[in-house]
Amino acid sequence: MSDKESDREQETQNTKANILDKYANRIKTDEFVFKKSKTSKDKSDRATVENVLDPRTIKFLEKLYRNGTITKLNGCISTGKEANVYHAVNETNGKQYAIKIYKTSVLIFKDRERYVDGEFRFRNTKNQHNPRKMIKIWAEKEFRNLKRLHSSGLIPTPEPVALKSHVLCMEFLTENEESPSPKLKDYQFKDTEEVGRFYQQMLVYMRIMFQKCHLIHADLSEYNSIVHKGQLYIFDVSQSVEPDHPMSLDFLRMDIKNVNDYFQRKIQVYPERLVFQFIVNGWDAIKEKTDKNTVLEEENEQTLFQYLESLPLKGEDDSDAGFEDDIFRSMHLVRSLNNLEDRDFQEFADGKITTLNELVQDINLESDSDLSSDSESESDSDLDAESDSASDSEKSWEERDTSLKGKRFEDKDEKKARKQQAKELKQDKRKTKMKKHLKKKLIRKTKK
Numbered sequence: 001m002s003d004k005e006s007d008r009e010q011e012t013q014n015t016k017a018n019i020l021d022k023y024a025n026r027i028k029t030d031e032f033v034f035k036k037s038k039t040s041k042d043k044s045d046r047a048t049v050e051n052v053l054d055p056r057t058i059k060f061l062e063k064l065y066r067n068g069t070i071t072k073l074n075g076c077i078s079t080g081k082e083a084n085v086y087h088a089v090n091e092t093n094g095k096q097y098a099i100k101i102y103k104t105s106v107l108i109f110k111d112r113e114r115y116v117d118g119e120f121r122f123r124n125t126k127n128q129h130n131p132r133k134m135i136k137i138w139a140e141k142e143f144r145n146l147k148r149l150h151s152s153g154l155i156p157t158p159e160p161v162a163l164k165s166h167v168l169c170m171e172f173l174t175e176n177e178e179s180p181s182p183k184l185k186d187y188q189f190k191d192t193e194e195v196g197r198f199y200q201q202m203l204v205y206m207r208i209m210f211q212k213c214h215l216i217h218a219d220l221s222e223y224n225s226i227v228h229k230g231q232l233y234i235f236d237v238s239q240s241v242e243p244d245h246p247m248s249l250d251f252l253r254m255d256i257k258n259v260n261d262y263f264q265r266k267i268q269v270y271p272e273r274l275v276f277q278f279i280v281n282g283w284d285a286i287k288e289k290t291d292k293n294t295v296l297e298e299e300n301e302q303t304l305f306q307y308l309e310s311l312p313l314k315g316e317d318d319s320d321a322g323f324e325d326d327i328f329r330s331m332h333l334v335r336s337l338n339n340l341e342d343r344d345f346q347e348f349a350d351g352k353i354t355t356l357n358e359l360v361q362d363i364n365l366e367s368d369s370d371l372s373s374d375s376e377s378e379s380d381s382d383l384d385a386e387s388d389s390a391s392d393s394e395k396s397w398e399e400r401d402t403s404l405k406g407k408r409f410e411d412k413d414e415k416k417a418r419k420q421q422a423k424e425l426k427q428d429k430r431k432t433k434m435k436k437h438l439k440k441k442l443i444r445k446t447k448k
Ligand SMILES: Nc1ncnc2c1ncn2[C@@H]1O[C@H](COP(=O)(O)OP(=O)(O)OP(=O)(O)O)[C@@H](O)[C@H]1O
Pocket: 077, 078, 079, 080, 081, 082, 083, 084, 085, 098, 100, 158, 170, 171, 172, 173, 174, 180, 181, 183, 223, 224, 235, 236
């Protein structure tokens, strides 16, 4: 190890040592048991803390102490495959927090990449194989998505409080000092009427997330929703994507399946295709589809519930034939014919591919540009990312390269090189491209 590295190693150990000295009695990482916490006088076990939290994590955690957000980390409430969640408290104002600390195990990144690739907001993300940098981006993604949902005022979520690199601090959902509010999977429903209400509420939130917040959850289930003060709260949005993500509609169909799978153990549910159309269709298309005795005014939660009431449940309506859930789920859905790869044309001709506009009308898949740059709305104190020597996408927000990206602002020879490259790309695409007249003939044939 070079001198420089060993100095750095030594410095890290020192940082860790004196942080632990300073906070030793206020950081516990073993399992947090609510009832016991009041009486437990047992000192935090320093050795456990040392092997659970690495020095960098402790350094970020310390920022939450120093800025007065928390005064004590009580222990771990969940060990997930991606992150551990800890309970923390501010003993002065009694506020309770959930501190989600992401893990750096590389194995998970394989699965995560598909959620980051293709996302407009993370187009500059490099270092996909650098675990430390990747967890920072992943935590930032969760923080920004949570902020977008929370600030919309339309979707109940835990309030996001701060992000320090891969350490995310948010409001802890609990109705008393004794226990966290239950996940949907553990919630004791009063009766089937209440189950039905929660089911419709979940579908309405999925539509609002898509239409107003321009997000698809992509891991929605009874495990990632909590019933708090009688309301359904949505969280765990690190993997959520915008509608322009190439796989957004596949993720949406997966969410619909998971939600239906949970509720149909208790009540009758709607066909997945109708749920998909409810979420993705523009409001005018929805109004058109309703029968004449359901008059809908402007879109709000009430009219959305009203529309759902008018929908046939699974099996009640034979127009569903040919669109059973498994067929709908396995359908190769493309956004429009221009998205069709040449090799798919034959499949399309054989009627095996459905274009989106055959399924829904006036769909808006464009991500709202001001929403997409939701980082601008972050207050710097929230996104106090660690600023080590890193590429643009890694710099903390204050230091990131603010020169405008895009064609208008590049210098001359870069522009020339880019044009040349685009020309070559077009040339070899043309070689494999299907001739226009053949494409037209195929489409005419399928329209008959
Ligand atoms: N704000 C919160 N308030 C109360 N409990 C929370 C909060 N955030 C997370 N939890 C608890 O921690 C658990 C894990 O949180 P989350 O799902 O965000 O992490 P995860 O890494 O995705 O875990 P998993 O892999 O198990 O889904 C939740 O199921 C919930 O029980």
